[in-house]
Amino acid sequence: MPEPLHVKVFRFNPENDVAPTFDHFQVPVFDNMAILDVVMHIQNYLDRSLSFRFSCRIGMCGSCAMYVNGRARLACRTQVSSLKTRAITIMPLPNFPIIRDLVVDMEPFFDKWKKIRPYYVPKKEIDRPVTVQPDSNEREFIDDMLDCISCGCCYSACSMVATHKDYLGPAALNRAYTLIADKRDAIRVDRLKAVDRSYGVWRCHTQFNCAEVCPKNIVPTRSIQNLKRRCVLKKFGVFK
Ligand code: SF4
Ligand code: FES
DSSP states (O other): OOOOEEEEEEEOOTTTOSSOEEEEEEEOOOTTOBHHHHHHHIIIIIOTTOOOOOSOSSSSSOTTEEEETTEEEEGGGOBGGGGOSSEEEEEOOTTSOEEETTEEOOHHHHHHHHHTOOSOOBOTTOOSOOOOOTTSHHHHHHGGGGGOOOOOHHHHHOHHHHHOTTOOOHHHHHHHHHHHTOTTBTTHHHHHHHHSSTTTGGGOOOOOHHHHHOTTOOOHHHHHHHHHHHHHHHHTTOOO
């Protein structure tokens, strides 16, 4: 029998607990085991009260993000073998209020999305959908930035989010950039105004923490740099 995993799991139920604690579990390991399998084993066989979120199990819904061995990761896409250790510590994502155990409150994160109006607004004079060719420069330029699954890993890794609660954060700014780069959008200039402020793009200190943890290989820092450039162009009246 291979040595089991020694798993330390953050526990906190704000309704009953004064402070968080850690529980320790031994979990048998199997081939191709993911962190999601670890917490499911604990819930199924060792402690049914453990709370965590998941849905798709294929890295698409973004709901299973957790802080595993010191890094934000998708539990369903993180192979135990990739951690290269039998000692695993699982915690909720930093920078989010905790609802219970590994479940965090995503509301502050999505409130930031609401501020940038994360949906396309068509121009009034356009009476039918306008297509953007998949192989056009305009589309290819934002291609990888469109893959965001709103998992919150970047937000949890961002030191500016940690120290400035009003900062819009990498995911919302990345989304804003994809819309501002879309010439069909009717409110591009207003969007740019919404991010051109101290708690918008100018709060980013270009540390790339967000890019390091993004499970979709998005580089929100690059989107934010592009937004800063457009803010400057707007000041000189060049951005329309
Ligand atoms: Fe998750 Fe990446 Fe989107 Fe951030 S940019 S929410 S890390 S998918
Ligand atoms: Fe959907 Fe992990 S369960 S991304």
